[in-house]
Amino acid sequence: MLKGHRNVSISSLLIFLLIVFPVQPALAFSTYGFVAARQREQEEREARFDALLKRENLRDWMQRLSARPHHVGSPAGRENAEFIAAQFRSWGYQTEIEEFKVLFPTPRTRLLELVAPETYRARLEEPSLKEDRTSSNVGEALPPYNAYSVDGDVTGELVYVNYGLPRDYEVLREHGIDVRGKIVIARYGASWRGIKPKVAAEHGAIGCIIYSDPRDDGYFQGDVYPKGAWRNEWGVQRGSVADMPLYPGDPLTPNVGATEGAKRLDRKEAPTLTKIPVLPISYGDALPLLRALGGPVAPPEWRGALPITYHIGPGPARVHLKLEFDWKLVPAYDVIARLPGAEFPDEWIIRGNHHDAWVFGADDPVSGLVAMMEEARAIGQLVQSGWRPKRTIVYCAWDGEEPGLLGSTEWVEAHAAELHQKAAVYINSDSNGRGFLGVGGSHTLERFANETARAVADPQKGISVWERLRDLRLVRGSADERRDARERRDLRIAALGSGSDYTPFLQHIGIASLNIGYGGEDGGGSYHSNYDSFDHFTRFIDPNFDYGLALAKTGGRLVMRLADADVLPLAFGNFADTIGTYVRELMRLTDSMREETEERNRLLDERALTNVADPKERYVPPEREAPVPYLNFAPLQNALVRLQEAARRYDRAAERALSGGRTLSREQRAALDRLLTETERAMTRDEGLPRRPWFKHQIYAPGFYTGYGVKTLPGVREAIEQRNWDEATREIEVVAQTLRAVADKIEQAAKMLEEAS
Template sequence: LTPNVGATADAERLDRSEATTLTTIPVLPLSYADARPLLEALGGPLAPLAWRGGLPITYHIGPGPAVVELELAFNWDLAPAYDVIATLEGSERPDQLVIRGNHHDAWVNGARDPISGLVALMAEARAIGELARSGWRPKRTLVFAAWDAEEPGLLGSTEWAELHADRLRAQAVAYINTDGNSRGFLGMSGSHTLERFINEIARDVIDPQTDVSVSERLAARRQVAGNPRFQTNGDLPIGALGSGSDYTPFLQHLGIASLNLGYSGESGGGSYHSIFDSFDHYIRFGDPTFEYGITLAQTTGRVLLRLTDADVLPFEFESFSETVTRYVDEIVTMTDEMREETERTTRLIDDGRYVLAADPTTTYVPPTAQDPVPYLNFAPLRNALTRLEASARAYGDALSPDAVAKLSVADQRALDQILIRTERVLTREEGLPGRPWFTHQIYAPGFYTGYGVKTIPGVREAIEQRDWPLATTQIALAADTLALFAAEVDRATGILTGSR
């Protein structure tokens, strides 16, 4: 109820009737035992195949004939959320912040989600605290955060980020997030400007079960699964972030480069967000030897130390350029396939083929013909990608240990500020269509799908919703955003080459 403002005790709040993000239809997860009598009471036409579940009943879509009386009870009382923040001030660049976070609240017991990730954060903090007691200080300021109220909607991290938004926009270098953790393979998603950096980390961390690097083990898994794609430079591609954990306000609202890291894939399932997510379950199935908790701390600990102590921040742009080009290719292909499918469906409707193919003894409504898909002008995006590719390559060519060593301290600081700003320029103040809080133009959770990421969301979702004028507008805005990004990369190259 305090959009863009931290929810302190005295913050001005919207009336609930003014809050556009609160659902107006009651939503409640049900067990199958509770859902079954409701589904069995429905009459009317048979449900389409895609709507049918796995219960041994005949699925209908209603209406009625049964009537269900719902008694709704809500608790709208204000309650405090407790974020725990610890700061180790940097010795040389205290105005540059590296933030490490994991939430501490849980639906029930929370052994895996979130405690398995939180204990890794605590181990990192303890180890770095020992270094500090010995006299060491990071060059940049390190902030550890244990967030409250993640499960009700990322509240602790979001309100903290909104409360400190001005400082974070000016000073935050990166946000590193973890959540649940267990046996298995390294999962790495986030800003693609950090893709090469996290690949370097992954090559240095040893998998406790196989004694090879976690990078090599992950590569083997992808190859066996038939997904052997590598970036041009040989790195493993990282995933893009949607929502579902505390990186959301940092990346998608404030434009702070972010990573979400964790191990998983060999511990089974079934305990998520339930009473079965217990210590007993975790030591039997999750990570019985706690080796992957140690491995996660080794992974994220390396990330923190290298980010805080690097002479120049380890951002890189060729992976980003290659990835965004792939996103645009996906959107163009999606549009072409929509056009072909629309034309095919229209022909079948006009020829009466759907009616002839249906079972005449059941109720059937054929699909409605849709407007043709126009040929959108993707040239602005293609042109922006061409410039971005050239800018990214030039920065990669200019970046070397010798080039960094020749920079004065003032030039290193100036270069850092540009590198920090690169993620910021991927945001737009007006935000995405229909949701101004989400400002990032490359990554966002789906408007209708929630957790899952939509890449270049303004363009992609306008096309999915068949809003062709909006798609044209969003193509131009995305192209402008990439051009601004390329200009920042060019400025960074100018400092490295002395040609600014």
């Protein structure tokens, strides 16, 4: 009691002192990769960079770039690319527009109607709003649809499948419901949209409808647009449903750039197209369909926020779905702008954000694009005033990201050999909003990302964006996040699955990558709709572009530090620690699966005995699951131990070399940088992952049934999840070999530093 009373008194005193004598927080400045003598020089350069940034540029560019619909292949898309290229040229960049020819279907026919037990024809359109100036400018806009759905004309009973994930079909099976020959309706959320028709087709469905439930991004969350930020009853989420976990990019040219003369697959042979027709709709159009369903009442966790009792079906609702598309090749325009490096012109620091949108795209992607443009403009001014970065800086504005990472993937595939030799790091951004810094990427860059975040001030709180993110994890994080925030020097960054333009760089070529952006206090329902507009963004997302400037400061620092560091700032202790967590997760996964299987089989055996004793009840028990074997993780554990020791050796050597101020020769630094970039290449395998060879990275990949969501150590993890024990055993050895190869590169780099020092 006394101890608690004393703590309250001290806390009150501290609060009083902070009010009377407020502390002006000093942002930490540390630049790993620079010798100690050059850190002050870099700090001063970053201060000059900040002073050059102008928020009015972000506002003006957003208003211009989001004034017209600018999907891939559109006239406005080309005009935007030309405008962006002209800006980069005016800032001193060597700039070109590189064109690819990509498959991009657009709708000819969209028909959805309820034909029984009553009739209703879906509106399938988003009305203009007087409060949104561009919402009436839809003459060039694509209507709501899902790109890479196949053509189809189907009629069948309707079944509600919740989010349409594999586990949802297990629930249907428990209710005795089969979707074969039926049309399913799934709500958006819980996974990437392309997984929903993929799983539906695997279960025999003949069509798929995806709707936005108001519980997820509509009136359940807050006032709807235009009064509030959330999706109104006629807002529709467009989007691609290509099977991107197989490969992203142009469906007809896997592994090669989609140039004019590229050899293309026949469309019928393209494996990433859906197997059934798919259409997205609003919750206004979904309500009559769901209201007409009978059958069992949906489980509580399946129920949305529409004013109905949610039933599963099948029927009595029957729907007719008819879709036809114009399957054509369209041009994709990538803007590529270069500032050649003074010492290492063949080491490339690549920075990208896409410029295409489903309609107006103020939030997605223009909010990130204009921040990237402003950082590039300020860097250009620094160069014009005399600074020459050591490494080449390449800025990229990608086209065709929305349909399936088209522009970035085709550029990477077309330049794969050169990128393999020259690309050092890729930094990506996409949408941006108000709130907290989000960082995902290669864990060899985790320390670097943390140091950079400590040097950027949060525009709301005044503390660094790193401190604000740490505080968020301490208050709202999981138990592991809270512990790490208290005990680790660095905050963990997320592993990357897919969903933006880092995918071909990281997971196909093996280029260390980061994905950055702000958000978390900018909720809304404009995503991929007609209402993702300048008016919506400036009312609800980042009205003063404060976090646009924060993104420019973050991206600019990352680029400048990478481009001018004495040694590329890769560190391996955090990487080895993270790999250790992944290995332990796999071991825990098999243990939990074994326990669950044993318990399930025990219950089945008990039930079988009970029912055998009752001759009145005929009982056919479900099949018992095969026992989960004890996998041999020793190769992986031994490889991890070697990786951890190599990481410690390199990080010690780097600290000594950089703090001691001993400058390596230009030739030594070039050789060391080459070894450091090769560590990420060593994480790839030419054969790729089982059944999807395009994805070559053995540490990070999108999940086969998660789409955007990451699977770490994916070859092993997915084999275990699918109970393919022979494959799991093989993949354990593959990953062990991969980790040994990475350790080899790290040890070579450490030896080079030790000898030079």
